[in-house]
Amino acid sequence: MSQQAGFSQKAFTQQLKRYYWLYTGGFFAFIALLAVAEQLGMGRRAIGMSFLLATIALYAMIGIMSRTLQVDEYYVAGRRVPAFFNGMATASDWMSAASFIAMAGTLYLQGYDGLAFIMGWTGGYVLVAVFLAPYLRKFGQFTVSDFLGARYGNVPRTFGIVSTILVGFVYVIAQIYGVGLITSRFTGLEFGIGVFVGLAGILLCSFLGGMRAVTWTQVAQYIILIIAYLTPVTWLGIKHVGFPIPQLAYGPLMQKIAVLEKKFTADPGEQEVRKIFKDRSDAATALLADPAKSYAEGKAALEKKAADLKAANAPADQVSAAEKALADYPKDIEAAKKKWTTEKGLSARAAPPREHAVAFPGKDEKARDLARRNFLGIVFCMMLGTAALPHILMRYYTTPSVREARRSVFWSLFFICMLYISAPALAVLVKFDVYSNFVGIAYADIPGWLLAWRAVDPTLLNIVDINKDGIVQLAEITIGGDLIVLMGPELAGLPYVVSGLVAAGGLAAALSTADGLLLTIANALGHDLYYKMINPKASTKSRLVVARTLLLMVAVFAAWVTSHKPGDILFLVGAAFSLALSAFFPALVLGIFWKRANKYGAMAGMAAGLGVCIYYMLTTYPWLRNVFGITAPIADYTWFGMAPISAGVFGFPVGMITTIVVSLLTPPPDEKTQDLVSSCRYPVLEGEVDTKNI
Amino acid sequence: MIQLSEKHHEYWRKNIIIVAILLAVWFVVTYVQSWFAVGLNEINFFGWPFSFYMSAQGALIVYMVIIWIYWRYMNKLDAEYGVQEVEE
Numbered sequence: 001m002s003q004q005a006g007f008s009q010k011a012f013t014q015q016l017k018r019y020y021w022l023y024t025g026g027f028f029a030f031i032a033l034l035a036v037a038e039q040l041g042m043g044r045r046a047i048g049m050s051f052l053l054a055t056i057a058l059y060a061m062i063g064i065m066s067r068t069l070q071v072d073e074y075y076v077a078g079r080r081v082p083a084f085f086n087g088m089a090t091a092s093d094w095m096s097a098a099s100f101i102a103m104a105g106t107l108y109l110q111g112y113d114g115l116a117f118i119m120g121w122t123g124g125y126v127l128v129a130v131f132l133a134p135y136l137r138k139f140g141q142f143t144v145s146d147f148l149g150a151r152y153g154n155v156p157r158t159f160g161i162v163s164t165i166l167v168g169f170v171y172v173i174a175q176i177y178g179v180g181l182i183t184s185r186f187t188g189l190e191f192g193i194g195v196f197v198g199l200a201g202i203l204l205c206s207f208l209g210g211m212r213a214v215t216w217t218q219v220a221q222y223i224i225l226i227i228a229y230l231t232p233v234t235w236l237g238i239k240h241v242g243f244p245i246p247q248l249a250y251g252p253l254m255q256k257i258a259v260l261e262k263k264f265t266a267d268p269g270e271q272e273v274r275k276i277f278k279d280r281s282d283a284a285t286a287l288l289a290d291p292a293k294s295y296a297e298g299k300a301a302l303e304k305k306a307a308d309l310k311a312a313n314a315p316a317d318q319v320s321a322a323e324k325a326l327a328d329y330p331k332d333i334e335a336a337k338k339k340w341t342t343e344k345g346l347s348a349r350a351a352p353p354r355e356h357a358v359a360f361p362g363k364d365e366k367a368r369d370l371a372r373r374n375f376l377g378i379v380f381c382m383m384l385g386t387a388a389l390p391h392i393l394m395r396y397y398t399t400p401s402v403r404e405a406r407r408s409v410f411w412s413l414f415f416i417c418m419l420y421i422s423a424p425a426l427a428v429l430v431k432f433d434v435y436s437n438f439v440g441i442a443y444a445d446i447p448g449w450l451l452a453w454r455a456v457d458p459t460l461l462n463i464v465d466i467n468k469d470g471i472v473q474l475a476e477i478t479i480g481g482d483l484i485v486l487m488g489p490e491l492a493g494l495p496y497v498v499s500g501l502v503a504a505g506g507l508a509a510a511l512s513t514a515d516g517l518l519l520t521i522a523n524a525l526g527h528d529l530y531y532k533m534i535n536p537k538a539s540t541k542s543r544l545v546v547a548r549t550l551l552l553m554v555a556v557f558a559a560w561v562t563s564h565k566p567g568d569i570l571f572l573v574g575a576a577f578s579l580a581l582s583a584f585f586p587a588l589v590l591g592i593f594w595k596r597a598n599k600y601g602a603m604a605g606m607a608a609g610l611g612v613c614i615y616y617m618l619t620t621y622p623w624l625r626n627v628f629g630i631t632a633p634i635a636d637y638t639w640f641g642m643a644p645i646s647a648g649v650f651g652f653p654v655g656m657i658t659t660i661v662v663s664l665l666t667p668p669p670d671e672k673t674q675d676l677v678s679s680c681r682y683p684v685l686e687g688e689v690d691t692k693n694i
Numbered sequence: 695m696i697q698l699s700e701k702h703h704e705y706w707r708k709n710i711i712i713v714a715i716l717l718a719v720w721f722v723v724t725y726v727q728s729w730f731a732v733g734l735n736e737i738n739f740f741g742w743p744f745s746f747y748m749s750a751q752g753a754l755i756v757y758m759v760i761i762w763i764y765w766r767y768m769n770k771l772d773a774e775y776g777v778q779e780v781e782e
Contacts, residue, residue, distance in 0.1 A: 112731070112735075112745075112749070115749035118754070123757050126757050126761060130713045130717065247751070252741035254746070255741060357743045359728075372728075372729065375728060402779060403779060406765040406768060417758060421750070424751070678696050678698060681706060681709075682702065682777045684778065685696065686696075687697075
């Protein structure tokens with residue numbers, strides 16, 4: 001695939017299509033082979049392992065085949081990625097472990113309110129299409145910071161570099177975490193080892209070939225992840241709506257779910273279980289009123305009971321039971337408080353099932369209004385964040401022309417929607433299956449494969465006969481969001497080989513995003529910082545050496561951080577969007593659409609936007625509050641009741657207004673800069689600025 | 695300083711207008727639609743509550759159509775105003 005004289009874009013596209021059709025066929029053959037092996041008695045772990053190792057080896061092979069020594073190839077894949085393939089690569093760059101594994105689970109658990117992520121993570125591409133992609137492609141250098149640097153100067157470029165690293169790093173940790181989780185669940189390897197196995201896969205993809213290698217592996221990863229996602233959805237569709245494309249037909253199923261929800265709300269067994277949870281929660285609340293007194297009283301009562309039984313010469317089993325109860329009693333007041341707080345939290349399970357189709361549920365008008373506001377806040381932040389994530393914007397530098405960049409946004413969204421339209425359907429299908437096939441059966445009839453998931457990871461499933469009637473009540477089941485996608489194949493009655501396929505799909509989603517992010521971070525350091533600011537005279541060879549060294553260092557550091565399991569991964573992913581939109585969106589969009597925007601405005605706007613966003617997160621997010629020792633009540637810092645994940649709704653307007661006001665108060669940008677803006681706006685312009693030489 | 699002709703300005707104005715129209719549609723299917731979700735969900739849309747359908751699928755299809763229209767429209771505009779790229 002090297003650049004030659006007489007290179008034809010058309011022939012290249014044809015050749016790519018041929019390669020990827022062959023590849024897809026080969027992948028199906030591989031699945032068939034494993035399916036046969038399963039029938040012949042191949043074990044689950046062996047199947048999981050073969051899938052993971054075979055796909056990682058495949059990506060590595062593509063990565064090595066795409067090695068390059070040319071700067072253009074390393075940073076922008078030679079700028080000849082056809083729109084269709086760039087769309088696929090962007091889609092897998094975009095869809096992370098969160099989209100693949102967690103999205104359907106969120107929809108299962110939250111119903112309508114979870115749809116904020118579906119709209120937010122797709123509608124942002126409209127903004128990419130009309131505000132950014134074509135103009136950045138025309139500008140045509142390598143990174144987002146390049147644009148900020150050329151348009152506003154070196155200080156905003158530095159802001160860009162810092163924000164790119166901040167956003168990318170927060171996001172990449174979540175991806176490596178996903179890789180470790182999937183690897184350890186399906187192969188039984190330890191989490192920490194899983195992280196480093198995944199890391200090896202990521203590095204093999206991107207190390208030698210940079211953007212070029214990442215692009216072609218991302219296309220391969222998209223094909224695997226979409227096959228893996230759609231297979232169980234199709235089979236569940238046949239099972240429940242009698243139609244292999246349930247995306248078009250799951251509406252009536254929602255009405256059946258609504259009927260079941262009403263039934264469970266009124267069911268005496270369900271009510272009994274919920275009452276037990278409520279009583280336990282109430283009891284713990286009472287104990288927590290005066291923990292020291294409750295602790296002493298509880299302990300004394302148990303001691304007295306044990307002593308009384310001994311004195312009365314009670315049967316040995318009663319005595320030992322009393323002694324065991326005493327031994328199990330919390331060791332100190334702190335431990336007791338912790339235990340009671342957990343018990344108090346059971347009140348959440350005392351509520352009737354959440355209605356899937358109902359928007360913004362809440363106990364009163366105020367709670368409903370708050371839910372609606374936060375729904376819109378999340379949609380807003382995810383959309384504008386999408387249009388500001390450097391690893392996505394970078395992909396539009398790789399198309400051959402402005403036309404192709406516009407077209408490529410369409411294909412990106414098309415390939416993303418293949419999964420995003422299926423996720424709500426999957427959530428409904430699984431919910432219907434659980435409600436109609438599991439609730440109400442006897443405990444003895446619970447299928448073994450379901451309990452096997454509990455053994456793999458206890459957070460995925462908790463099912464205990466609370467009211468001891470031997471029947472499964474809905475209120476007795478707690479499902480972890482990740483389980484929805486993972487158990488899809490088994491619910492559909494498919495062989496384990498499909499579960500292995502789903503694992504490979506999840507891994508592909510996590511690896512492809514991690515690849516793109518690591519490359520973006522390494523480029524911010526190697527290209528923007530080293531080449532553009534520290535050593536502009538560096539030779540091609542030393543630029544690539546620096547780029548690769550930094551890639552390796554960033555990757556190892558990220559894996560090291562991840563192997564310590566930093567908490568609150570999901571929050572961090574959402575936070576990355578709010579941070580990105582506050583830092584980049586105003587400066588980028590105004591930079592193209594408003595010639596008057598100048599470097600002072602951009603500096604002030606980026607600093608103010610990012611500052612407000614970070615401040616809001618620090619003061620309202622419990623984990624960060626802890627880290628920074630903020631003790632005043634959260635309510636004092638909360639504005640309009642917005643959740644910390646949506647901090648961007650404040651960062652954005654502040655950044656926008658600051659950029660405009662400060663720009664107007666300071667001199668307009670010079671002629672050269674205004675010419676640059678003109679050049680970006682027209683695909684071809686006489687006398688346009690040659691961006692290669694600035 | 696690049697001298698932009700009246701035609702160039704017109705091209706840019708037309709670009710801004712189409713963007714404004716498309717973003718208005720984008721705004722309605724996203725924000726207006728979900729703001730009124732509780733009421734709209736009363737409408738039965740082929741079995742789906744209407745707002746649920748829109749947020750789960752309808753809006754996504756509209757987004758794709760918006761991007762498709764923008765891509766086609768701008769290609770035409772490029773040719774009309776003589777700023778299109780030369781095909782390889």
